[in-house]
Amino acid sequence: MFISATITCFAPLAELVDARDSKSRSFGSICSTQIWGTIRIIVKLSKYKRIIIKVGSAVIARPDGKVNQKILSAICNDILWLRNRKIQVLLVSSGAISLGRKNIMLPNTLRLSESQALASHGQIELMAAWKKHFNNHSVNIGQMLLTPAELKLKTSSNYAIQTMNKLLELNLIPIINENDSTATDEIKFGDNDLLAAKIAKLFKANLLIMLSTVEGLYKEKDEINSNQSLIINKISKIDSKIRKMANDKDISGKGGMKSKLLAAEACMQNKCDVVIGSGLHPNPIKRIFKENTATWFRK
Template sequence: MDVRQESSSDSDAARRLAGARRITVKVGSSLLIAPEGGVRTDWLDGLAADIAELRAGGRQLVAVSSGAVALGRDRLGLRRSPRLDWKQAAAAAGQALLMEAWQRAMAPHGIATAQLLLTFDDTERRRRWLNARATLDVLLGQGALPVINENDSVATDELRYGDNDRLSARVAQMIRGDLLVLLSDVDGLYTADPARDPEAAHIPLVEAIGPEVEAAAGGTGAAGVGSGGMRTKIDAARIAQGAGCATLIASGREERPLRRILAGARATLVAAQASPARAYKQWIAGTLKPAGLLVVDAGAARALDEGRSLLPAGVREVRGRFERGSCVSVADEEGRELARGICAYDSDEARIIAGAASGRIEALLGWCGPDALIHRDDLAMLGR
């Protein structure tokens, strides 16, 4: 098993959290909702203080929060039921209560909150993924705390995540985060289910997720109002790892859970295998199939080689048909493929603005779009 089982006084988890710059924190229902119903306000106040302290140190944070269904069920007087329409009704009633709790907790720290409700399609379809990412970038840039939940009031069983562990990993990927923190009922991964096996050993560090790690995660979970278990957390960690993002699986039972991690509390760190930016560009260059081609002039080719974005002015020809958010190839006028990237415009729009200065985009299209056809963050140079 590619893991480390011995403990360390210099906690890997503490050092990773202290060094992270863009963090996604997932909060499960079993932590946020009291057994008798309602929000655990003292606990959430403590988490809010932790978030404020991390932000004061220059970090950006996003919260992925469960709890809407449980809160809405209490508000509507609904009993637990597998019926989808009952769950959706509970989510519709409870989401406002959930956001009210987060707003109240963050208000003393002067931090604005913003609600985003995402569905499976929002993180899997490129155009919607780009729109959601752009919204999150603006919110983080303005100093807000995005609070994200799955849009349970409209999601169907066939097209939903079903738990916020996997959703939080997609969010971490979307924001190009370098750390995902999964707060739950357990303090990390064990070699077996500690509730059943007293000999189970805690695993503080996982370098690679293989069959042994998956087997250890198979039965480890805790009963409560949440829907996830250790297996879903390992699944989430695999998604995050592929995006160059490390994952911490830690207990949130005690108050001030993030401060406790920084102080050396037990947790499991699933290491990242690359930086978020490198993993993202490797994915563009090696995984996505180009849907079209942009032919650029010599000046644009030099700009790309210098690490700059592809502006419309340098585009000489647009080939193929593609939607916004599609991967396209970029080639010079001799036909040499230079790069691949995620295009901010569809093929018809790209043809209209090709060769034009960025300042003319609004006049040509009738709406104000990005200055670049492909932003440098979404561009992978080939042969590097």
């Protein structure tokens, strides 16, 4: 099965098709068509055997602190769409602190201990929401709360991998979050972006999908003209110029684009592709593959 993603990039002449030709031609695992100055790369979905899907806090929680039920339902549908194609999927879900705020009145600026308390309370509602939507499809889930310290240790990281693999073997969806009640890394910086990259390395995933509230990494204003997309479609190397484009004002939550670039860089070093796109659309994962509205990090 071929799934398309329009990616602006350079390609060998042999991979281009005349823009007037409506047919796509296959070259191994890639089929490409040049359209209006861009190259539509159709990625063979079977290239990806193991996918990590990371969902940010601002995607999961509405501004009023309630679960965004429609979004979770759409993400569940897309995860099952991937699983039906024999792709193993792990879900890294933020949102515990945001959901914990709904029932506990605390100031906007939280102390670390307050964030940990909210995470402990909100994690229950977070997992209940995922359970509800996956159960609608007769699919069960398994919760894993991990810490960076555990993942650094060979014994505990091996146990984590064994648990992930066993959950998948039992046809369950592993749902992973940082154990914010005992760890602080992702509370202070990351919103699970860096945790997702570490999981991708351990799990030997070949794609990390990061669902946020923006469509991808935006170009600098002086690089945009009326004929170009605002989104950078493909990045093959993260350099100082790319880092400069990361503007955390565009993203809600603790993560932001800076932590996503760090996560993408770590994944690319481990031969894992990364795509950053919006999780606020119907069928957000399918949309990333089919439309020119995401940023891909792939060499």
